[in-house]
Amino acid sequence: MHATIQKLLEQALSAVAKDASLATLASMDPQTERTRDARHGDFTSNVAMRAAKLLGQKPRELAQRIAAAIPEADIVHKVDIAGPGFINLTLSATAYREEMARVLSARQQYGSSESAQGRRVLVEFVSANPTGPLHVGHGRHAAFGASLANILRATGHHVDTEYYVNDAGRQMDILALSVWLRYLELAGIEFEFPHNCYQGAYCKTIAQTIASQSGTALTGDPAVLSQLIADESHEPEAKLDALIGCAKSLLGPEGFAIFFGAAIEEILGDIRDDLHEFGVDYDRWYSERSLTENNLIDNAISKLRASDLLYEKDGATWFRTTDFGDDKDRVVIRENGATTYFASDIAYHKEKCERGYDLLINAFGSDHHGYIARLQAALAGFGQPIDTLEVRLVQFVVLFRGSEKVQMTTRGGNYVTLRDLREEVGNDAARFFYVSRSNDQHLDFDLELAKSASNDNPVYYVQYAHARISSTLRKLDDSGAKLPLPNAAALAPLCENEELQLMRQISRYGEVVQTASDNRAPQMIVQYLRDLAAEFHSFYNAQRIIVDDPQVRDARCLLITATQQVLANGLALLGVAAPDTM
RNA sequence: GCGCCCGUAGUUCAGCUGGAUAGAACGCCGGCCUACGAAGCCGGAGGUCGGGAGUUCGAAUCUCUCCGGGCGCGCCA
Numbered sequence: 001m002h003a004t005i006q007k008l009l010e011q012a013l014s015a016v017a018k019d020a021s022l023a024t025l026a027s028m029d030p031q032t033e034r035t036r037d038a039r040h041g042d043f044t045s046n047v048a049m050r051a052a053k054l055l056g057q058k059p060r061e062l063a064q065r066i067a068a069a070i071p072e073a074d075i076v077h078k079v080d081i082a083g084p085g086f087i088n089l090t091l092s093a094t095a096y097r098e099e100m101a102r103v104l105s106a107r108q109q110y111g112s113s114e115s116a117q118g119r120r121v122l123v124e125f126v127s128a129n130p131t132g133p134l135h136v137g138h139g140r141h142a143a144f145g146a147s148l149a150n151i152l153r154a155t156g157h158h159v160d161t162e163y164y165v166n167d168a169g170r171q172m173d174i175l176a177l178s179v180w181l182r183y184l185e186l187a188g189i190e191f192e193f194p195h196n197c198y199q200g201a202y203c204k205t206i207a208q209t210i211a212s213q214s215g216t217a218l219t220g221d222p223a224v225l226s227q228l229i230a231d232e233s234h235e236p237e238a239k240l241d242a243l244i245g246c247a248k249s250l251l252g253p254e255g256f257a258i259f260f261g262a263a264i265e266e267i268l269g270d271i272r273d274d275l276h277e278f279g280v281d282y283d284r285w286y287s288e289r290s291l292t293e294n295n296l297i298d299n300a301i302s303k304l305r306a307s308d309l310l311y312e313k314d315g316a317t318w319f320r321t322t323d324f325g326d327d328k329d330r331v332v333i334r335e336n337g338a339t340t341y342f343a344s345d346i347a348y349h350k351e352k353c354e355r356g357y358d359l360l361i362n363a364f365g366s367d368h369h370g371y372i373a374r375l376q377a378a379l380a381g382f383g384q385p386i387d388t389l390e391v392r393l394v395q396f397v398v399l400f401r402g403s404e405k406v407q408m409t410t411r412g413g414n415y416v417t418l419r420d421l422r423e424e425v426g427n428d429a430a431r432f433f434y435v436s437r438s439n440d441q442h443l444d445f446d447l448e449l450a451k452s453a454s455n456d457n458p459v460y461y462v463q464y465a466h467a468r469i470s471s472t473l474r475k476l477d478d479s480g481a482k483l484p485l486p487n488a489a490a491l492a493p494l495c496e497n498e499e500l501q502l503m504r505q506i507s508r509y510g511e512v513v514q515t516a517s518d519n520r521a522p523q524m525i526v527q528y529l530r531d532l533a534a535e536f537h538s539f540y541n542a543q544r545i546i547v548d549d550p551q552v553r554d555a556r557c558l559l560i561t562a563t564q565q566v567l568a569n570g571l572a573l574l575g576v577a578a579p580d581t582m
Numbered sequence: 583g584c585g586c587c588c589g590u591a592g593u594u595c596a597g598c599u600g601g602a603u604a605g606a607a608c609g610c611c612g613g614c615c616u617a618c619g620a621a622g623c624c625g626g627a628g629g630u631c632g633g634g635a636g637u638u639c640g641a642a643u644c645u646c647u648c649c650g651g652g653c654g655c656g657c658c659a
Contacts, residue, residue, distance in 0.1 A: 037602075046601060049639065059639070083602050084639060129659070171659055237658095316657050327585075327655080334657040341659050369586050370654045393587070395652080437595065440587060442652070444594075458607070464621050472618050515598045527596055530606075541614085541623040582621070 001099060002511050004075065005043045005089060006032045012069040013047065025051055025066075032089075034508060040082060041090035042504065048085040059085030096503035097491040103506060103562040104486040111509045111569050114156035116517075121157045122352055123149045125363035126275070127164040130267045131175045132200050134274055137365070137397045139418040140443060143434035143575070144394055145363045146280040147522035150573045155517040160283040160357075164348065167264055168288045169341065173244045174198065175267075176260035180218075180247050182207035183259070184225070187216040191229045194243070196236050206266045210258065218258065220250025274419055278427055279575040291347050297339050300347040301332060309381050319346070324377035324386065346378040353384055361520070363439070366393040392520055394439045400446040416447070425457075428576045432459035435522040435574060458530055462567065463579055465533035469564040470580035472545055476557055479546070483561065484554045493555040498539040502563060505535040509566050513573070522574065529570045536563050 009030035017026035030047045048063035055062070063085045070079055075095035080088045103110045125145025128138050149159045166172070178198040184191070186207055193199075210218075228246055231239070248256045268285075275281070291297050301317075304310050309320050310332070317333035319342075332343040352360055364371065372391045380386050399406040399416055406416060422430055424447060436458065437443050476483070484490045494503065509528070516524040545556045568578040 031599095033598080033601095035602090036597090036605090040602070044601085046640095049601085053639075086602070166659065169659055314657080318657095331657045336657080338657085340657065344659095365653095366587065367653055372586085393653095395587075441595080442588080446594095460621055461607090464619080468619055468622080475618050512598080519598070521598080523596075524598065527598095527606085530596095534606085537622055538624090540618085541620095544617065546618050582619085 001075075001091075001095070001507050002032065002034075002043070004073075006030060008070050008073055008076070008089075009045050009047065009066075009087075011071050012066050015069040016065050022055060022057075022065075024054060034511065035088065038501070038504070040086070041078075041080065041088035043089045043091070045087045045089075046085075048087060052085065063087050091504075093495055093500060093503075094488075096500060096507060097488060097494055099507040100491055100494075100503060100559060100562045101486045101488070103565055104558065107565060108569060108572075110565060111513045112154045112156075113510065113514065115514060116152070116156035118156060118158050119359065120357045121152055121159045121359045121361060122162055122355075122357045123152070123159060123361045123363070124162045124164055126280075127166070128271070129166045129171050130264050130271060131171050131198060132202060132267060134271055134418040135415045136399055136418060136421050136445060139278070139421060139430060140397050140434045140439075141363050141365070141394050142275055142278055142280045142418070143431045144392075144439050144522060147431075147435050147525070147574050148361070148363075148392075148520055150575070151513065151517045151522060151525065154513050154573060157517075161281075162284045162286055163282045165268065165285055165287050167268075168292065168344070170241075170244075172260065172264065174240060175203075175263050176256060177240075177244050177247050178203045179206050179210070179263045180251070180256075180259045183210055183216070184219055184222065186211050187219055189219065189222045189225075191226050194229065194236070194240065196240055202267065202270075203263075206263055209266070210262050214258065218251060218255055220247075220255075224250065274417075278418065278422060279431065286348070288344055288348070291344055291351075296347040296351055297343050300350050301339070301343060303350075304332075304346075304381055307381065319378070319381070321374045321377035321381075324380040326373040326377045330374050342374060342378075345375060346381075349375060349379055349389065350382055353379065353382065353388065358388075360389045362389065362391045363394050364391050366395045366440075369393055390520075392439055395442045397434075397443045397445050400444060406447075421445075421447070428463070429457050429459050431575050432462075432526065433457065436526045438521065438523050458526075459576060460582070462529045462533045462571065463577070464582060465536045466564055466567045466571070466578045467580060467582045468540065469536070469560045469567075472560060473557065473564075475546055476553075481550070481553070483557055486558050486562075491555055491558060493552045494559060496543055498542045499556070499559060502535045502539045502559065505532050506562055506566050509570070525570050525573055529567065529574075532563070532567060532570070536560070536567075 009032050013025045013028060013030060017023050025047075028047055028051060030045045031050075032043045032045045035041055035044045048066055049059045051057070052059035052062050060081055063081045067079045067081055067087050070076070070089075075091055075098070077090045077092040077095075080090070082088050123145055126134070126138055126141045128134060134142075145161065149161050152159045174196075175198055181191075181193060181197060182204045185193070225243075225246060228239070228242060234242060247259075251259075272285075301310070304319060309323065311318055311320065315335035316331045318329045319332045321330050322328060330342050331340055332346065333339055349360065362375075369391075375391070376386045376389050379388050425433075433445070434443070494500070509532075512524055512528045516522060543556065545553065545560060547553050547556075564578075571578045
């Protein structure tokens with residue numbers, strides 16, 4: 001619909017541009033857009049005002065000339081010049097009725113397009129370290145990433161989703177250590193559990209499982225351990241590293257691997273289940289360890305070295321990321337010979353590109369924003385355009401219980417999990433609520449409010465509209481009447497103001513999906529669905545649907561069927577159910 | 583100190599690449615069920631879009647500056 005209007009304006013501009021003094025108009029974009037106020041018609045163009053200055057003309061006169069040149073079309077009811085020089089177009093009721101017919105024949109496809117022409121995109125999101133259950137902050141990432149992937153698909157992108165599993169590194173060693181220490185407690189060994197180990201109850205559960213499967217003999221010499229824990233001469237983090245070393249030497253590589261493996265298997269499995277229940281499934285879970293196993297980190301570093309982008313300083317190897325806009329160079333190989341986390345990420349993102357994606361979108365926590373420049377530098381170092389990687393920052397979720405802010409520390413194990421949240425407020429409310437705000441805004445999530453006043457949650461407002469339509473259509477079905485084919489004749493009776501308003505709203509859907517996709521903005525879908533539901537409820541209260549006149553009844557039933565379809569399509573993008581009863 | 587994000591109604595937030603009288607929800611006030619689902623609808627009150635300057639025919643939107651808040655600035659991950 002928007003495209004048709006745009007084309008009409010372009011034709012008008014070309015026609016007016018035949019006058020040599022106005023030739024520039026031929027190359028101008030009319031920039032037609034929806035009006036914000038129905039009194040200004042349906043679409044508007046500001047081209048006359050933009051051109052007026054360039055051409056030294058009066059905007060309203062120019063607008064007149066352009067308006068007069070707009071070709072005759074059935075879908076345009078009238079053209080007005082308003083304000084300083086807007087060209088306003090009001091569409092005919094026929095145009096909207098035709099659009100309803102399109103909704104009803106396209107069904108689930110309505111609103112989707114091929115505008116991105118199969119552009120290959122990889123969306124990476126959540127990627128939380130598997131050191132414990134997902135918390136409410138991760139839930140926001142999951143809801144955002146999954147919805148964004150759906151929206152991108154709806155505009156013709158070929159999208160894959162991926163979770164990067166940080167299954168290597170110190171945090172994982174600390175986790176394995178934490179499990180082992182819980183295991184030792186089970187074996188009856190007494191000591192004070194370090195405060196900077198993972199405190200969560202899940203460590204005990206995993207220890208329990210290992211004990212029941214492998215017995216309680218994997219202790220090494222407890223005296224060494226007790227001595228180390230009691231030793232107060234080291235600062236806590238150094239002591240933690242000493243404990244990890246101690247565990248590895250007491251247990252041997254195989255013994256330590258039992259705890260490491262059990263911990264990651266259990267926790268990653270839990271994360272996978274949790275996300276699946278939340279309606280978030282990935283095309284791929286990418287293991288950080290596999291980078292090492294496949295030698296990808298060394299390969300990446302060699303390639304950078306070959307391009308003369310590395311240098312040695314203070315015993316470490318540095319990557320000249322400042323060549324590509326970063327504010328300081330970054331270490332890739334430490335003085336002790338170990339590669340950094342950044343080195344893994346370089347290899348990972350290089351590999352992503354090699355898999356043939358045109359665009360990489362990463363959803364990061366806002367605390368990682370300092371990481372963007374160096375990652376883009378890494379890709380640039382391999383000759384990729386810097387905008388191959390697009391990072392979307394997701395701001396923190398601040399959790400409240402009533403007016404009390406809930407403090408959360410991962411290692412302390414004191415936090416509300418995504419699972420807790422889902423059980424309390426439900427998947428639908430959680431998914432909808434999470435993406436109702438722009439990702440770069442903080443989200444205050446009050447659990448008490450979400451529980452006690454769930455009726456106030458906008459998701460119910462939208463779902464209610466859908467259920468109400470289902471109910472009305474059941475009523476029609478009970479009466480034995482059948483929906484007619486959505487042709488022009490069947491839709492012809494739709495002419496009441498509320499009907500036109502509703503059709504107008506429905507016909508915006510495809511444009512909203514496109515804009516949401518362009519802006520990576522799922523909240524625009526939320527906003528739209530609320531507007532559509534509101535328009536439907538207004539119509540519902542103003543006009544009776546199942547009336548005696550079969551022509552009017554059928555037309556209205558087609559209209560609400562179209563409404564229902566668009567509500568369902570939009571909710572599907574957000575991963576929220578469209579219920580027939582509530 | 584430097585960098586990124588943010589500041590819109592009492593509260594929580596929308597505002598699509600600069601458009602016309604800045605919107606919604608919750609809360610508040612007043613109406614609407616002998617009609618398809620009142621989890622709904624209709625009406626009302628409520629604003630110096632943090633302050634100031636600039637660009638523009640036009641600024642919540644772009645630029646600068648100041649104020650206030652969040653986050654980051656490791657050979658951690």
